[in-house]
Amino acid sequence: MTTKIKQFFWINLQKNLMLFVILLFFAACTKKEVLTTAVFKTDSGWGYTISYKEKVLIKQSIIPVISDNKSFATESDALKVADFVKQKLKQNLSPTVTKNELILLKIKL
Secondary structure, three states: OHHHHHHHHHHHHHHHHHHHHHHHHHHHHOOOOOEEEEEEEOOOOEEEEEEEOOEEEEEEOOOOOOOOOOOEOOHHHHHHHHHHHHHHHHOOOOOOOOHHHHHHOOOOO
16 A cells, blocks of 8 residues: 555656646746847838837937948848847947948948
8 A cells, every 4th residue: 555655656746846847948948038129121221129128229220330321221231230239238338339340240331
């Protein structure tokens, strides 16, 4: 009789531990990123936004640091700069972008 009780106890313990591990894994996988980037279409090209907890922090519809008021030529260019600025924010750096940084990112000016 005691072996049946021990066996029942261990089987239930294993099931509960497995359920706990699965729930823990699911919770870890659904962690939402606090800073998010998105691109949007403008009249003359592309722009980007950076949001913090779904509140827009930066909305950039033109290429910064150039004299012309023109948008990014491609969606890819806008996304590259948005990701670059997001990384700067994560490192607690100023989100400003220099012309040299745009050149290093191979952004079409």
